[in-house]
Amino acid sequence: MGGRTPPTSGHRPGHPGRTAGGLVEVTAIIPARGGSKGIPRKNLVEVGGRSLVARAVAACLAASSIDRVVVSTDDDEIAAEAAVAGAQVVRRPGALATDDAGSEAALLHTLASLDPSGRADVRSDGPPDVPPDVPPDVPPDVPPDVVVFVQCTSPFIDPASLDRAVGRVVAGQADVVFSAVPTHEFLWRRSDHGVVGVNHELHRRERRQDRPTEFRETGAFYVMRREGFVGHRHRFFGRVDVEVVEHGTELEIDEPADLEAARRLAVARSAVLGLSHGHGRHLWSEGPIGPIDALVTDFDGVHTDNTVWVDEHGVESVRANRSDGLGLAELGRRGVEVLVLSTEANPVVRRRAEKLGVQCINGCDDKVGALERWLFDHGIEAGRTAYVGNDRNDAGCLELVGWPIVVSDAHPSVRPLARVVTEHPGGHGAVREVVDRVIEEIERRTDRTSRSTIGTEVLHG
Template sequence: MATQKPLQALAVIPARGGSKGIPRKNIRELHGKPLLWYTVTAALESGCFEDVVVSTDHDEIAHIAEESGALVHHRAADLAGDEVTLDAVIYDAVQGKGRQYEVVATLQPTAPLLRAETLRKAFDHIRDNPHIDTLISVVNDPRLSWIEQEGRIVPNYTERVNRQYLPPLYRETGAFFLSRTRCVTPTSRFGNEVAVFEISPEEAIDIDTMQDWWIVEKYLERRRIAIRVDGSRPIGFGHIYRMLLLANRMLDHQVHFFLDESQEEAVSMIRNAFYPHTATPRGELVSQLIAHQPDIVILDILDTSAEEVMQLREKGIFVVSFEDLGAGMAHTHLTINALYESTIPYLHVHSGQDYYCLREEFTHTSPITIKEKVDHLVITFGGSDPTNQTLRCVRALADFLPECATRVTLILGLGYPAEAEEELRRFLESSPLSGWVTIKRHVLSMASEFKAADLVITSCGRTMYEIASLGVPAILIAQNRREMQHTFGHSENGFANLGLGTELSDEVLLRTVRELCEQWELRREMQHRMLSTDFRNGLDRVYRLIMDTYWKTTGRNRKRG
């Protein structure tokens, strides 16, 4: 809504055609629009000005100005040279209008990130403070600096302190320059009373070089991204790890996490990663997401409902989901299922191992070397291991592994019950495995643990991708029927998949372990198949898929404020 104001104001945007640093700068396309369009649009949307005029000597600039909604003042050639000051150009434009204004604003076309809201606030400030003759946009940029004085380099400060303790240092940005009309002359726009109006560092960027151009392009492509993610001991924290990976890749954007406040460990993980986040009751999460006004919402909560997805879409939000087999999957803009294949061939659903987001610790770890003897077996089922496959594996292999002189590391998930661990330890104390087994919790580097292994027994969850990235021969035991739907964990990809743990006999498990321990060439073939998949580029592949699909769906128009 336009600001109610008693003042009549003119905005003048000086835009000549003779840019040398960046050819055709003022009409060069920036993120899908001519550079000039951004300043014209901000001025018009602010509602502060009776007229918005572009002063130019260039016919194409004049055309773009008119197409953008501005009036055009054709300046004379003698006002288009490099040596001509802005004072004369602005005075000429004011005189050319032939009417009286109380305030004249100089707006630079090279400040495309200036927001309409900021202009409104600046205009209100000069309106509400009639003693101010001139109001200049500035950015507070205090820093330690040095100057030359009488041939010597001396500090331009009295005390060397951290930047946050330095006094304000206001640097002109050129984004806007508001003057009372009486102060506008051929040689000046300053009055006796000058004030400054602080704007954000982003809005202060003035495009003068190609480096400035690249920076502004990044800002214009930046989007508000809301990540809604679940994580707890019963379901594990793989969703949290994946979304943190993706957030780290999205540093160009404004990322905000939304979590169920009852999932305290998940909230703590996001807090400790220093990302902005909102933790709220589960029933309020959709309304909180909508109130945040994101451009993109990413849902990593397993199955979504059609209702929650449609609520987001109806607000014009681009919706992405992960590992989603729920009714909402049919209504998202994009669904990425590294673990599952959809039963219906939706065009917007992308499935398979190519979309697995590998953690950095595995990305930077090289594959293992397959040895003739299996010296070290790692058993891990993550999460809470609800059917206690850890204990059943230990019992089934208790006699065989010591005979082979094979060390065993048991890595327990965060949710593994204390009573189950007590039972496990009691069994080990009296079994042949006593002295051969190490039990670990809270492992900081799973990559290091797997790198040291010759064979792994694990579930059919995300861990199998990490194991495959290192080429570690592995036996998979599904903890539930949902894991049975994971498409990657099969022999063609190098795994020995023994199916659902509750239906697996100890005899089959023992026979499989014995066979792999005895057959070095079989383990080499397993590694060869595992390493045929490119996991190390999966995260980048997922990020590009999200952003490319977003831009294709929504276009590249800038949101203005």
């Protein structure tokens, strides 16, 4: 973790931003300070093979409604981890990273850093816990219309839930929407005379079906209209509503026991969703892959079935799937960079890449280093990159990117690293399967962009 710090642009490459048509700007802010009491360095601990901060960034990047993901931190290692995951980083001053500093202060500081008009409209007289002399840490940028406050301590955030919550705020149905689970629990509070009922009468026990549904806040995310948040300086204001999330995803990590429970749940969810059995399912639900700006694939075992023929002269040959090549050509026409990355020095790798019209790096011993350099040279964020692999030598690249994918017949050691396992095995349409799902996401986002001005009129009306 950490150590890899390719540059990030903050905005997703190619995103239209605020245009004459008035597109809504949605920014996710993830506060992630270095200090923590219950679990030291909590935001860097791993669940399901990924750090908590990387999981939070990945969830936001996978939400089609979110345009920009920003991590606010005072910690160098967290900053590096967030950048590798694909987030923009705002360095938080120490005064806003203490045990007593509230999350609202970190959000306001981040918004000030992103506000091109200066700090006046964010700071005003300034809340008491925001020092007035704290300068912005990044160049001015487009201020968001909607802020999505996401907490690393919730490792199972569903991007679809984020999209639904954002959609309701953009449509004007609520000023604030936060994650919650329904509950019919009987709550008690200690008093001088024992305990007293909080949400029920002591001498009257209602049946569950007769009790009104209540909602328990999970702490995973809060979607807010920016102007309202800035004016009230608190996450709850105006019309507040809940986004009901799936039971089992609401776990919040505060104590070591919570961390162990989350790790067990991550293993269980992977098995249920087919990540250990090659059922080709997304980490959260079935759906497209992306959005991405680059697709990188191994060669042997991905474009081929890992079989090699050797003739009497020692010349090796392999079999490739023609539909894979057609799919990659279509992806390139849609502006996605494609790279074949292989340790195999056989010239057949480069010749096949040339025939497909894609970039190729082969015969390299350090695949991770080669991928990092290639991403840097092309200005592409790791979090916006998909990598398709099949064996142990792909593990480092799978851990680096935002969309790690393995083929259905991949080695068992790399399956737990994947967000997606293809239905097809290597050499038999796995690459085309990935390409088709990436294109599905491109078309979905294009459709969303064409319709987004309608929501903007509601938001600013």
